Amino acid sequence: MVLGSAHFNTNGIILTEEFKTCNYISSLPNGRVLHSFPVCFLGNSSIPTLSFSTRFTFTITPPSLPCISGDGVAFLILSDPSSLPHTDGYIGLPDSPASNPFFAIEFDTAFNPDLGDTNDNHIGIDVDSVISVASIDAIAEGVNLKSGKKITSWIDYRAPENIVRVWFGYTDTKHVHPIHAVPIDLSKTFKEFMYVGFSSSNGRGSLIHAIHKIQIHTFESIACVMCYPNDQSSKESKEGLQHQRNWVLELALLCLVVLILGLVSLLVHQLIKISPTRQNYNEYTQLYLFQEKIFPKELNLRNIRRATHRFNSKNIIREDEFSSVYEGCLRSCGTSL
Structure with missing residues (x-):
């Protein structure tokens, strides 16, 4: 689903356009793209929330005019797209989390001290609120979000650990250790099916927010809008799931063999026990x-x-x-x- 000012072009998905003038007020202040079908995020009773991993590449290009900066772009998981606000600001994130719970990783390019922002170039983790539960200075990590360069980010959530891990940088190489890791239990936020995508808003500023490649996968599903060439994440997910299933099958066969051997051993023991004892009689x-x-x-x-x-x-x-x-x-x- 392409909503608001978002549209496709040859370079990917453009969420917001550069304003013609710094005081220009757009009739479509927000741009969003969501996967057409919801993704299952709830598992069984032992693991209520499924683990997921996503990788995407985006650019935030500053305007040619000396305007203030726009809000930024956010990776978004929400339950009801129809409840998204139509007003500008807050990167276009939901403003009524009670009826529309959401999880977002915001790449924020607007400084708003009322929301606890550290600067106009930070990455925050939002859970049911535009006030981030944790944030990190992107400049301190050597990344300028408004440089116009392609930035690749990886976001992993492991349900058994309840930890969100974030990587980002100018290269396509994922480092061993995450740049940001925060303990969060998303089972309280996620419903059985959630929509996945991106949201962006220029607010009172002007920036070009573009998404170039997107991929997200859980243990049960893969949602790919614009996949990476020779991308191994979906292949690794399928191979990992198949390996897990093969391991369970091998364990079941091993238990069956042990059970059969145990029954045979018990049967032989009983036959030996009930068989008459041969006695040696003397010649008399x-x-x-x-x-x-x-x-x-x-x-x-x-x-x-x-x-x-x-x-x-x-x-x-x-x-x-x-x-x-x-x-x-x-x-x-x-x-x-």
Whole structure:
């Protein structure tokens, strides 16, 4: 969506034009561009707000006339574009956050001490208010926002940490450490779907605010208006998500294998436990076949003598040159054997 004074040209999206005179009052004081479809920013119960990352390149060109500076440009995430104010000032940010919560990173080129501005060249983080919760002097970081040079900025938000990190500079190289890092919990501001884009206003001044490249991605979606050549951020996001899914699948397979091995081990243990124990019988015990529930498996010499009446010759039922077989009677069983 292209709103207000914003329009496309060959260099990107022009949010505000240079005024013809310093006292010129525009009928369209604000310029905004928003992605046509809202982006999902809420996750599940474990991670209520999704992490997101954005990269964009912009220029703020001073006017040829000696006019005062315009307000600047802001990266904006809001819930309801229709509630944006039509009056000039405050970079065109929402003036009723109670009904339209928003999050913005402002590249402010107007000094307003009533809003706590440090100077006319600073970067602020806004949450539901045009008064920044934190700001940093861009000049101290070697960047003049009104130089007319292309400035690239990266903004990352990691939901588990609840930290907003900001990088900016004249080059396309993202430094390892952020220039600004502020702990902020955006779960209280974000709704399930939010609109993403930029807002700009000249206020009582005159500047040309232009957006050249835009890209934002969360863990679940990618919104790209004018992507960077050979940009790796969306590819890395998809690869990271696919790697996470592959890792979860591998972990699930590993748990399944461990469970199967555990069940097999338990089954083998139970089979070994219930299998009958093999006993070694001596040669005397193996001469007799007994019914296990009726007769004992082993007889001591005393019982044998008693059963055969002290090996009485009358009890011999078979005899050869090597051995004699006696018939005996066990008193406990009352049965001959």
